[in-house]
Amino acid sequence: MAVIALERRPAPSAVWRWATPPLAVLLTMLAGGAMFAALGQDPLIAIRTIFWDPLFAEQFASYARPQLLVKAGPLILIAIGLAMGFRAGVWNIGAEGQYIVGAICGAAAGLALYPADTRLILPLMALAGALGGWAWAMIPALLKTRFGTNEILVSLLLVYVAEQLVAAMALGPLRNPEGGGFPGSRNLARWESSANPELIAGTGMHWGVVTAFIAVIFAYVIFTRHLAGFQIRLMGEAPRAARFGGVRPGRLVILCFGVSGALAGLAGLFEVTGPAGQLNIDFGAGYGFTAIIVAFLGRLHPIGILLAGLLMALTYIGGELAQLMLGLPAAAIQAFQGMLLFFLLGVDVFTNYRLRLGRRRIA
Amino acid sequence: MLRRTFLASSALAVGFGTALGTAALAQDDPFKAGFIYVGPIGDGGWTYTHNEGRLALEEEFGDGIETVYQESVPEGADAIRAMTQMALSGADIIFATSFGYMDQVLEVAEQFPDVKFEHATGYKQADNVATYSARFYEGRAVQGHIAGSMTDTNIVGYIASYPIPEVIRGINSAYIHATKVNPDVEFRVVWVYTWFDPAKEADAATALIEQGADVILQHTDSTAPLAAAEAAGGVIGFGQASDMAAFKPSPRVSSILDVWGPYYIDRVQAVMDGTWESGDTWHGIGEGMVGIGEITDAVPDEVRQEALALKESIASGEYHPFTGPLNKQDGTPWLAEGETADDGTLLGMNFYVEGLTGDIPE
Numbered sequence: 001m002a003v004i005a006l007e008r009r010p011a012p013s014a015v016w017r018w019a020t021p022p023l024a025v026l027l028t029m030l031a032g033g034a035m036f037a038a039l040g041q042d043p044l045i046a047i048r049t050i051f052w053d054p055l056f057a058e059q060f061a062s063y064a065r066p067q068l069l070v071k072a073g074p075l076i077l078i079a080i081g082l083a084m085g086f087r088a089g090v091w092n093i094g095a096e097g098q099y100i101v102g103a104i105c106g107a108a109a110g111l112a113l114y115p116a117d118t119r120l121i122l123p124l125m126a127l128a129g130a131l132g133g134w135a136w137a138m139i140p141a142l143l144k145t146r147f148g149t150n151e152i153l154v155s156l157l158l159v160y161v162a163e164q165l166v167a168a169m170a171l172g173p174l175r176n177p178e179g180g181g182f183p184g185s186r187n188l189a190r191w192e193s194s195a196n197p198e199l200i201a202g203t204g205m206h207w208g209v210v211t212a213f214i215a216v217i218f219a220y221v222i223f224t225r226h227l228a229g230f231q232i233r234l235m236g237e238a239p240r241a242a243r244f245g246g247v248r249p250g251r252l253v254i255l256c257f258g259v260s261g262a263l264a265g266l267a268g269l270f271e272v273t274g275p276a277g278q279l280n281i282d283f284g285a286g287y288g289f290t291a292i293i294v295a296f297l298g299r300l301h302p303i304g305i306l307l308a309g310l311l312m313a314l315t316y317i318g319g320e321l322a323q324l325m326l327g328l329p330a331a332a333i334q335a336f337q338g339m340l341l342f343f344l345l346g347v348d349v350f351t352n353y354r355l356r357l358g359r360r361r362i363a
Numbered sequence: 364m365l366r367r368t369f370l371a372s373s374a375l376a377v378g379f380g381t382a383l384g385t386a387a388l389a390q391d392d393p394f395k396a397g398f399i400y401v402g403p404i405g406d407g408g409w410t411y412t413h414n415e416g417r418l419a420l421e422e423e424f425g426d427g428i429e430t431v432y433q434e435s436v437p438e439g440a441d442a443i444r445a446m447t448q449m450a451l452s453g454a455d456i457i458f459a460t461s462f463g464y465m466d467q468v469l470e471v472a473e474q475f476p477d478v479k480f481e482h483a484t485g486y487k488q489a490d491n492v493a494t495y496s497a498r499f500y501e502g503r504a505v506q507g508h509i510a511g512s513m514t515d516t517n518i519v520g521y522i523a524s525y526p527i528p529e530v531i532r533g534i535n536s537a538y539i540h541a542t543k544v545n546p547d548v549e550f551r552v553v554w555v556y557t558w559f560d561p562a563k564e565a566d567a568a569t570a571l572i573e574q575g576a577d578v579i580l581q582h583t584d585s586t587a588p589l590a591a592a593e594a595a596g597g598v599i600g601f602g603q604a605s606d607m608a609a610f611k612p613s614p615r616v617s618s619i620l621d622v623w624g625p626y627y628i629d630r631v632q633a634v635m636d637g638t639w640e641s642g643d644t645w646h647g648i649g650e651g652m653v654g655i656g657e658i659t660d661a662v663p664d665e666v667r668q669e670a671l672a673l674k675e676s677i678a679s680g681e682y683h684p685f686t687g688p689l690n691k692q693d694g695t696p697w698l699a700e701g702e703t704a705d706d707g708t709l710l711g712m713n714f715y716v717e718g719l720t721g722d723i724p725e
Contacts, residue, residue, distance in 0.1 A: 049500075056580070059451055059452065060448060060451055060452075063447055063451055067444055070440070143423075167556055167724075171724050171725050172525060172725045175725075177479035182527055182528070183525065183526065183527065184464075187466060202454070271440070275443070276439050276440045277440075278439075278466060280438070280439070280463070281556055282437065282438055282439065282463070283439070285439055285440070287439050303485060316492065317444065320433060320441075320444065320445055320448060321373060321448060322436065323432075323433045324397075324431050324432075324433055324445075324448055324449060324452060325431075325452065327431070327432075329403070329404075329434065330403060330433070330434040330435040331403065
């Protein structure tokens, strides 16, 4: 009987490792195109609207291109931090919470000084934001190292605590006293001392995007050249060997959570002082969760994450454009984005397994 | 479906060409109206009714108008992009249909001085930004009357979304009119911090029912609370924003209807005529922006007649739902005998009236 069998590779295939993301994108376009066709849309036009128009259509590109950086910035910044942990087998699923708490702490630090007029306020807020994210990440990290709790569960559940916290802050201590009884902080993007504006007009570059790029470079150096990067990889791939090699797992957990928390906190702070402008009840927009997809789509590699973040941002912006121009329902766009992760995970099988066509021997 | 797919793909080549053509022609297109929705158009409530308004525009102006919309746009940075792309695509007027888009509307409006913006339920205007809302509290008065008359347990559950003046006004208005017919009535308010989340809304409804509520009022947009009321049995509720007629005659015994179509037609016509002006519109039952859906047979005839009479007196302007004597929750006097609330106080309302228990979240 002819069968298709999966055979485990002796070592993960390097070719497949890098071939899977483009393949997943291609499969997403095919399956997504079929879905758009089923919705009565021309699939080619739908795909073109999502992937091409934001970048090259004359009408939209000059606005959409910078927006790509605005949207990708926080994704990349968070994903870089997460990748460090994921490489070591340390699972911080709660970046969304660290992002929110970073924004709260940073905004609070700035608003405490309102209406002071000094350029030192934004850097101070950034510091407070990073510390806030770091502190929030320390909760699951310390609980894991001290009491052996599951860091996936604790970090995830703390996201919901953070969401309650930001609602309480937007309604209480950080509420704009001149806001007419409505929830939400002062608009930080419109207060000169705290504003995180576009640095070069028409590029979308703000301090958060700059920080994301710096993080990519640092991560590249650490992962490829530094002892810590080696220890992280060893810990992830061979925990026992790592222990014999003198790696202290507890320390690594604290390090990975600390770095990813601080980066997520920074991302939150730069978002609240820039594109979002205001700390409000719904401040968390899901960047922390989407960044998990970005980290894996980018193969936990800094350059990969940079590209994956931009691609993810493109599907958001192009997806919105498709809704607007073609009247596609929002749910179809979300399903389309979901397909991307689905196919990535599906095709990823070929990294570790090889497809074998043959006959099954009768035992 | 297979055939549709097949047809669609065989039309590919042609379609590609025409799409490029339309993009180039966008400038000469007829009038274009854009809508930003906070939920999906199938929410059956708030966004659904705004979308009905959009369809009313298409009906009225036919080929003279093109409408576009974007659903489930988060209230924040994403809304700026959604509106900017809409303006870039040639929209002449943009309706932003949720309170949380306020600062974003102003920001985009600054960039596109030639595009008119209409922001629902907000309070900040600009030269090209007008605000509009409906006096939903008038409908809440009728609802409160029915709720107070119908409850046996004397516990009315209230699913509140966000603690903003609009929602607080609704709670106060419903409570005032429930206690008028039933002094023993008690309101239990649950804050869910969402406009649309069927799972959360259902949880809230179930929790309220377990606490003994046999009437559920909602300021959220899905039909989930009505479904929970139906499942529990012996509990009634009301359609919110749209009629939610599928739950007639019970648990849905009546509804508050949002009727946006006429306003949208007026405003679009004004832009076309060049007479559009910024301003604030706040219409109620009298002007037809708020409607009361059919009161079903589940409500005794006597209560129905009273409720309709209350509706009529509000519509004619003879009665204001916030008429003194009324005290604030802490007992301080608010309105003296016969005094009615001014719009300014109502628009910024951040206090409960006397008798309501619990605190507004801070």
